[in-house]
Amino acid sequence: MSMYGFGDYVEDDYFRSSFITESSDFFVENNFSPIWLDSKSIFSFQYNFKSSDLNSSSISKSYLSAISYSFPIKKSRYCTIGFNPYTISNANFYDYHYRSLDTEDISTLSENIIYNSIYSNSGGISKAYISLSSQLFNNLYIGLKFSSLFGNLEQNIKIRTYDLEYEAEDEQDGSYSYSANDSILINKVSEYEGSSIQLESKYDNNNLEFTFSTTYNLPLKVSSNYFYGSSLTNLEQIQTYIQPNQNIAYKNKSMFKNFDLSLKYNLDDMSYTFLKLGKQNSFEYNTDSMYLADPDIYSVDIGYNLISKIFISSKLNYMNYRLGAFYKIMKFQDMSDYDYGIIFNYKIRLSDMNSYSLFIKAGNKTYNHIDLDKERYYLVGLKLENIEKWFLKGVKK
Numbered sequence: 001m002s003m004y005g006f007g008d009y010v011e012d013d014y015f016r017s018s019f020i021t022e023s024s025d026f027f028v029e030n031n032f033s034p035i036w037l038d039s040k041s042i043f044s045f046q047y048n049f050k051s052s053d054l055n056s057s058s059i060s061k062s063y064l065s066a067i068s069y070s071f072p073i074k075k076s077r078y079c080t081i082g083f084n085p086y087t088i089s090n091a092n093f094y095d096y097h098y099r100s101l102d103t104e105d106i107s108t109l110s111e112n113i114i115y116n117s118i119y120s121n122s123g124g125i126s127k128a129y130i131s132l133s134s135q136l137f138n139n140l141y142i143g144l145k146f147s148s149l150f151g152n153l154e155q156n157i158k159i160r161t162y163d164l165e166y167e168a169e170d171e172q173d174g175s176y177s178y179s180a181n182d183s184i185l186i187n188k189v190s191e192y193e194g195s196s197i198q199l200e201s202k203y204d205n206n207n208l209e210f211t212f213s214t215t216y217n218l219p220l221k222v223s224s225n226y227f228y229g230s231s232l233t234n235l236e237q238i239q240t241y242i243q244p245n246q247n248i249a250y251k252n253k254s255m256f257k258n259f260d261l262s263l264k265y266n267l268d269d270m271s272y273t274f275l276k277l278g279k280q281n282s283f284e285y286n287t288d289s290m291y292l293a294d295p296d297i298y299s300v301d302i303g304y305n306l307i308s309k310i311f312i313s314s315k316l317n318y319m320n321y322r323l324g325a326f327y328k329i330m331k332f333q334d335m336s337d338y339d340y341g342i343i344f345n346y347k348i349r350l351s352d353m354n355s356y357s358l359f360i361k362a363g364n365k366t367y368n369h370i371d372l373d374k375e376r377y378y379l380v381g382l383k384l385e386n387i388e389k390w391f392l393k394g395v396k397k
Contacts (some may be wrong), residue, residue: 007089008155009280009297010065010261012326041071042080043386046359052377054367061090065381072390076135088124089153098162115161123153125192140203143213145198149220152163158188194220196257207266215258218369219251220283252283270309276301295330295337295369302326303343320347320357332369339365346384357383 041165046065051058068082073086098114131145200213225247262276278301283296303324311319330337341363359381366374 003217004196006151006190006283006294007121010063010085011127039072039075039390040353041069041388041390043388044070044383045385046357046381047385048359048379048381050377050379052375054373054375059091061088063088065363071130078133080131080133080196081129082131083126083128086125086127086149089121089155090124092118092120107205107320113161115159117160118156118158120156121153123151123190125149125151125153127196131198137221139203141202141204143198143200143202145200147196147198149196152189152191152194154228155188155190157188159186176260177341188224189227190222190224192220192222194218194252209264209266211260211262212260213260213262214256217252217255217257221249223247223249238263252285255281255284257281258380270308271304272299274303274305293332293369295332298329298331317349317351317353320349321345322347326363330369335368337366337368339363353387355383355385355387357381357385359383 045067047062048065049062051060053059063085064082064083066082068080068084070080072078098116100114127147127149129145129147131143133141133143135141175196178360194217196215196217198213198215200211202209202211211274231376257280259279260276261278262274264272264274266272276299278297278299280297280299285294288295301324303322305320306320306321322343322344324343326341326343328339328341341361344360345357347355347357359379361379361381362377364376
């Protein structure tokens with residue numbers, strides 16, 4: 001769930017989302033069949049199920065995590081087309097914390113009031129892309145990925161206000177009661193349209209592989225329509241910067257959105273370890289868009305990968321195990337939130353090279369920026385990968 005920005009960034013829930021030069025595990029697992037030595041096409045599909053516990057409430061959702069198709073253009077060049085969600089926001093919760101508006105702070109108020117809110121979000125941004133990856137030399141690879149960003153997000157906020165009645169003559173005594181005064185429903189529907197360009201390079205030095213990737217976002221167009229469900233009798237002081245039923249359209253400026261640096265070390269022919277460091281810059285929103293600030297995100301991922309080869313007569317070719325851990329810092333202007341946990345991936349690849357995978361992610365995430373309890377979540381992803389001989393001639397030239 002997310003109450004800031006355009007939703008939670010979910011591309012990390014698909015392991016290959018950040019790699020262009022490695023469109024499939026098939027080409028990097030034990031170097032059984034490097035992408036540059038064969039001509040095969042790869043269809044990949046993953047679906048995720050997620051369950052969370054937050055503030056004594058259970059939240060569950062499922063979504064298509066990724067779908068892609070890779071095929072060779074020639075021996076040293078591959079093309080991939082695909083689709084995956086970029087952000088998702090799907091949350092309904094009651095903020096039980098009361099906040100106050102005092103006559104000393106707002107002169108137009110005749111008496112002090114308190115209020116709380118009910119939030120509801122649904123939607124996000126999707127990404128459709130095409131990428132090209134090439135082997136320039138024996139140990140140098142580059143990749144270029146162009147993505148189209150699109151989607152919509154509906155956000156509802158119901159604000160309830162209450163009159164304060166102090167039980168003592170001295171308001172400083174702190175004893176008071178309250179009664180419901182008014183409420184207002186604010187509905188916002190936003191549409192998004194933009195694009196991004198990702199550039200990646202990989203250098204292979206014997207047992208070490210270095211990969212650097214950066215993503216540049218072109219201006220993201222945002223069009224938001226606001227609808228109010230009641231009058232602003234006691235809330236006009238809260239929303240003085242916007243008129244009812246107004247449209248706000250603007251563009252987020254072009255920016256370098258992501259930087260990723262990874263290192264893979266081959267322990268032997270059957271296993272390797274990897275380390276990935278990431279930095280994601282925050283969006284800068286229009287000041288009237290009513291968003292909570294988007295954070296800068298710093299991430300660290302570590303992992304161990306093992307191939308178990310099947311040598312007996314069997315429909316199985318090999319099994320793959322991957323165990324990893326992740327740690328993220330979402331840095332806001334005056335505070336930080338954290339997302340950390342473990343990842344396990346189990347895969348079987350059949351003799352025909354098709355594979356079936358089970359992806360498990362368990363983590364904890366804090367919500368200091370909206371004063372909520374820690375979220376505990378579990379994600380299960382099911383992935384299918386189909387590999388076929390490419391039917392067009394000439395790709396080996």
